[in-house]
Amino acid sequence: MTQAFGARLQDAMTAHGPLCAGIDPHRSLVEAWGLSYDLAGLERFALTCVEAFAGRVAVVKPQSAFFEVFGSRGIAVLERVLDELRDAGTLTILDAKRGDIGSTMAAYAEAYLGPHAVAPPDALTVSPYLGYESLRPAIDLAQQTGRGLFVLALTSNPEGASVQHAVRDGESVAASVVHGAGVDNAAALDRGELGSVGLVIGATVGTAVADLGLDLVAAATPVLAPGFGAQGGTVASLAATFGPARGQVLASSSREILGAGPEPGRLVDRTERVRDAFGELAGRRRRHGIR
Numbered sequence: 001m002t003q004a005f006g007a008r009l010q011d012a013m014t015a016h017g018p019l020c021a022g023i024d025p026h027r028s029l030v031e032a033w034g035l036s037y038d039l040a041g042l043e044r045f046a047l048t049c050v051e052a053f054a055g056r057v058a059v060v061k062p063q064s065a066f067f068e069v070f071g072s073r074g075i076a077v078l079e080r081v082l083d084e085l086r087d088a089g090t091l092t093i094l095d096a097k098r099g100d101i102g103s104t105m106a107a108y109a110e111a112y113l114g115p116h117a118v119a120p121p122d123a124l125t126v127s128p129y130l131g132y133e134s135l136r137p138a139i140d141l142a143q144q145t146g147r148g149l150f151v152l153a154l155t156s157n158p159e160g161a162s163v164q165h166a167v168r169d170g171e172s173v174a175a176s177v178v179h180g181a182g183v184d185n186a187a188a189l190d191r192g193e194l195g196s197v198g199l200v201i202g203a204t205v206g207t208a209v210a211d212l213g214l215d216l217v218a219a220a221t222p223v224l225a226p227g228f229g230a231q232g233g234t235v236a237s238l239a240a241t242f243g244p245a246r247g248q249v250l251a252s253s254s255r256e257i258l259g260a261g262p263e264p265g266r267l268v269d270r271t272e273r274v275r276d277a278f279g280e281l282a283g284r285r286r287r288h289g290i291r
């Protein structure tokens with residue numbers, strides 16, 4: 001793999017628009033699709049999503065938790081999802097939010113980002129709450145294998161602020177995460193590219209990016225923004241939330257799209273409608289010369 005993740009992501013967002021479609025097989029959704037909530041239902045649900053999303057959106061994000069529910073057989077379905085999307089040429093982010101002391105983090109990195117990973121995604125979500133530097137083995141390995149990370153910075157849940165807005169030595173926890181990612185993305189910034197160390201910032205965080213003085217443009221971070229649709233984030237609020245960094249945002253939506261199934265045609269229509277709403281915003285910005 002030669003091209004860095006950040007550059008591959010930028011190409012995919014240019015080609016397909018800035019939407020990441022989530023595969024989150026909640027029990028309620030699987031049952032609403034008329035499927036049984038068991039391994040066969042999980043597989044049918046997940047592979048229908050793969051059919052609908054592959055080649056249509058920039059990125060697909062399977063949520064590991066919903067596959068882990070079914071043990072090793074559920075993980076095998078997750079691996080098939082990742083393999084099929086890779087074969088279709090669609091980028092994947094595995095949402096597993098890994099984070100541990102450095103020596104254990106090295107094993108997580110090997111599992112998902114290493115050259116011999118069984119079913120590697122293009123990028124992995126990780127948690128920096130054991131300290132940003134505890135992620136070093138994953139950051140280094142991702143760089144070697146052309147893969148990426150999305151580090152939690154400002155999460156979409158209301159409880160997140162109590163940790164992420166906390167200030168120490170004049171700097172918020174979120175700002176220290178942005179700073180760390182910026183240092184790791186410095187070479188990409190020099191090349192005028194997005195870096196491979198992205199951040200997770202929820203679509204629901206209101207004015208927190210500006211309030212905490214987070215300079216996402218200088219950090220060259222792609223921003224995975226979950227929380228659109230089911231959690232209340234809207235296309236219209238994107239510019240206000242992300243300001244000058246809005247061109248770096250990969251908008252993520254799961255339940256809003258998945259609710260359109262099980263009929264594949266309706267799932268495709270909903271996916272394209274949501275994708276085009278974000279794509280149109282990006283297109284308008286480009287036409288007006290706005291970053």
Ligand SMILES: O=C(O)c1cc(=O)[nH]c(=O)n1[C@@H]1O[C@H](COP(=O)(O)O)[C@@H](O)[C@H]1O
Binds near residue numbers: 063154226252
């Ligand atoms: O890392 C994530 O993707 C994530 C971070 C965050 O702050 N909030 C958040 O909702 N997510 C994930 O994004 C998805 C949101 O799903 P919907 O609310 O159904 O669109 C879930 O898989 C969450 O685990």
